[in-house]
Amino acid sequence: EQEVEISKRIEEAENMVQRLINRFGFIAQAHLDLAAKLTEGGERFDRVILDKKIESRERYMKLLPRLCKQVEKSSKRIREQYMHLLSASRVDQKKLKAFQKSVASLQKLYPKFYFKQKVTEEFVHLADEKFLALTALQAELRKHPQNGTRSPADVRSRELESILWLSVEEYTEQYQDLKGWLRKALRAKTEMVEANLRLVISIAKKYTNRGLSFLDLIQEGNMGLMKAVEKFEYKRGYKFSTYATWWIRQAITRSIADQARTIRIPVHMIETINKLMRVQKQLVQEYGREPTPEEVAEEILLPVDRVRAVLKMAQQPISLQAPVGESEETNFGDFIEDKGAENPSDMTAIVLLKEKIKDVLETLTERERQVLEQRFGLVDGYSRTLEEVGRQFRVTRERIRQIEAKALRKMRHPTRIRQLEGFLDAAEA
Template sequence: MGGVYPMVVKKASSSRAKPSQKPAKATSKSKKKAPAKAKTAPKPKPAAKAKKAAPKKVAAKKAVAKAPARKKAAPKKKAATKSAAAEKKAAPKKAAPKKAAAKKAAAKKAAKTKVASKAKAKKSAAKKSAPKPVEVEPEAKIPVDEEVDAAGDKTGEEGAEEDVEKVPSEDEQAEQYALDPKKREERSEKIKDLIKLAEDQGYLTFEDINETLPDDVISADEVGAYLALLKGMDIEIIESADVDRYKKKSAKKAATGRTKLDFFDDPIRMYLHQMGQVPLLTREQEVEICKRIEKAEIGVRTMFNLIGVAATKYLALVERLENSDERFDRIVIDKFVESREDYMGLLPRIKGEIDRGQKLLMKQYTDSAKRNATSQLKSRREKAMIKTRERLSKSFNKLHFKQKVIEQMAGEVDKTSQVFLQALRHQDVLLKRRTSKKRERDLSSNRKLMRELEHEFCIGRDEVKTFIQEMRLHMRQGQQARTEMVEANLRLVISIVKKYMNRGLSFLDLIQEGNTGLMKAVEKFEYRRGYKFSTYATWWIRQAATRAIADQARTIRIPVHMIETINKLLRVQKKLVQELGREPTPEEAAEEMDLPVERVRAVYKMAQQPISLQSPVGDGDDAHFGDFIEDKSAENPSEMTAYSMLKDRLRDVLDTLTERERAVLDYRFGLTDGYSRTLEEVGREFNVTRERIRQIEAKALRKLRHPTRMRKLEGFLEMR
């Protein structure tokens, strides 16, 4: 070691023999900056801790500490680059390792000396040719400002090299961290502690991060990465001064969240909220929507009637109507029919027109499909087919089927058309395959299916797709217009059905039934009569609600006419209570309603609400209502026990009699099977006369009345 120090000091003296102004400026800057750092840490701390805590706190609070640090570190990096280049050049020499070791030793000892001792050491090193090693005080920690001054006195390449050796670069730190599994584990544990702390208190402060992160995390990039990780986990990072304000804000958010949760848990509130977002309709808007519905219905009916398969559907429905397999009012529009008898009388004639038109249309389509026909002939045939379709459409309209029925048949035709279009696509796929026996078989069966469907539709392949698309478009437009009308009048349903609450159906069920009536009103509304839709829909909604209450409110269904009688009786009872000041008797209610008293009593019984035997009683679920109802068919346990004891005692007493006397008493009183026999029957059993049996019975009873035997049975005399 003695040979190393002269080399280091020699280099230092030679470097300081050439004075430079730059190191002096750097020293002054570092001295000026020292108080600023001291402000961030007012209490004197050890040098190592001050160096680590200050950059970490600044980076944690501002999350951006790259620019200032890198500007000042620029000269050091250049110096480090020069020193690295110098070391590479000096690598072949043997003295290089010794020089590097001497530099490191000199840097460590120079950092621990005081400022005054350093100055003396510099002067002596400049004068003496054989320099002595610098005196070092025993392991004394210097304040931050002195350490900065000591670092600032170093000049030239040696100072730069010492700085590079003292503060490793970010790459070196990352490499050291990657190679050290203990540090990796320590950092992951610290991050887990931060996450747990954030879960407990709902937020993190910059002070929490400073205190928890390891001391070796000092670079801005690392601190910024940890902050980004925490923010990516939706953890709030705030200043310590904002903690109270954040807690108040969180409490307010929690209250709002609970309110929103209650809102989403209540389906009625959600329904009313969504309903309120749809504006009401004016008279003009209602007319416009009704016109759209009418236009869509006409479009669906027209497109459906033009398809050849429509005739088959109409004929099948007419046949079911004739056979009474379908209800008349479900299929036919009543307002276009004067009497059902006249309509049913016209059905055979209309059915014949449709049948003849369908056959003619199929023949015309078959002729038009022939390829040897001229263009003029094809044109005439197409015109003839159009006329036939128009005649068929008029025959269809004479049936006056409801729009709902027509749309139902159109849906069935739509499904059939899907099969037809799928066969077309399959045909294209088969034609692209290589020629084979399987391909030819598939093509043959697919062509056969397509011919059958074409013959059924009576239109070409290209026309099928066009007709079906237009029919679907009209159906969608009509459904959209109906939905608009229904959604705009949902408030009307609420205002009507709320009067029918507490009658056996929940409010949501009443709303659903009212909406069903509203949809029926949309289907039947006629805007040309000049009334507003709400006037017409009110009756449908009211009728749907009352019918639902009558049909579904009770476990045991009551007829509608009896429901009306019950409601009338309840109104009369309420009126009499107000007049008399007490509950009326059945006679008074019968006189007021002009009904027999027995009828009123029956209505009172019918008005009672049934209760389930499994209904819980009290707060717990252990007791049920049925447990408190007396079962009259069940035997009393105490009586059963008494009878069992009586039977045993009686058997003991009877054992004191003779066998014949015991048997006679058994038969006469039915002690064994409960069936008592007459004297004659018992006499037949023993082949004796009735008189003899009577004598045996009397003798046996006298024996039983003896005090010794009576004493055993006198406790049971009160039993019946």
């Protein structure tokens, strides 16, 4: 079938990309760096390792250090061999064959890492960086041609070659081949995706009115389809459409769970909510009324507290800007009490009390009024000590105490107290 033919083209292109990328010298260090991250816990095992290819994670991690030592030892030997070839005035065929044999032996070690295809794609980015560095060096060398002495750019170029294990010309040629096979793989994958777009649309139609627009459902389904193209193994014998359907449905249902609600609910809770809703509808038909949480809990075999929590979670939030009534002038948020705001009646009472206190203080002498204001913080809210007030008036703290006592006696006079009695009664109430 057509899908098998496309899958074979994808497989061929990816195998060629793998073979070409493994030819570059810096890939040995890239394998070692990624293995070190795995060992130190800096990289997730399931992100980079093909689980189905290994016996167990424990055994893999146990054998990984030995494999790394082999790669490190082999790459060191190859680098030395290549440096000898670079420094030789003419090509020694025997040394060249030994070098090629060592490279071939090293390439046989790479598959034992069981890295995923996405790791190969990350290695391709390293190849891109090296190619850009080579291109910049070549441009610099063309600007400053050799005049008998080796320029800094020439030295850097030689250092880069020792990392690549290839000459500039060889690396450029193999890099272009690599990019060509990457383009072939991309074209084949695009062809597979485009051939199955109708499948995405047909599945997306079943999930309308669930909180996401139809176009969003198609977009999420396409993401699942692309994932299916990456994961599909035609050698297993099943049809691609059967395999892709699962990935498309998973992508759509997950996106609905993640994006359809204003307040996100974990994906694993969506199934519990759906099950509870089905049971609740069933009990409504049986009883002719809304079932209690206890009745639902008994039917679904869950604790009552758990059922209450799930029911509360299933409620849809209401926007504070939602209009109330037929007129759109009033919003739902206008009816919600602001617990953090000051009580208007309390604020009014405080303003009136301040005005009354000010009126009563006006009946005292200027110095008595100022002393009470300073001592009780009636102006700025900061209560000052006898000593602080004394320094301000340039008198002793004892004199301030006497003025304060006299002023308070005056404030206790019945004519003045009557003006503040109403506020005192309100405070006691």
